[in-house]
Amino acid sequence: MESFTGELIAVIARKDGTKEKWVVTSPEEQFTLEEIKILSILSNSVLIWK
Template identity: 55%
Template sequence: MRSKMIHVKIDRPIGYTDLTHHVPYPINYGFIPGVIGGDGELQDVYIISNFITQPISVFEGKVIAIIHREDDVEEKWVATTPEEMFTKKQIKDRVNFMEQYFNSNIEMI
């Protein structure tokens, strides 16, 4: 997959608390309407940005990585603003609040 612009609907904004792991979300997280992921649900996306530090309801940006979960049926996409870029380590640090519960690896795009 090449990096492309996507439209994300945020359903877990900054501050949302995960009901399974009881972890608050430090970043915005959502899905891409109309795109089905490996779990048969809408494709999930982590939004990482140094510019977006508050809860949002929608996001338009670029996909910069895919997180492959070896112990789960789905992948998570990572997106940011058109102006930003992050390293694999920076992405890992930003999504670790949730990915710590899975055996996952990051593929940069």
């Protein structure tokens, strides 16, 4: 993907502190805090901002 325009809804940090991941969605998509938490657990990360 070269570019994407969306809304930043969360930042997920890895437990080892090496990287953070941005959760960006299109205007049509919506995620609950619980869904984002599950994704962060699956990626061995910790949600640090919502």
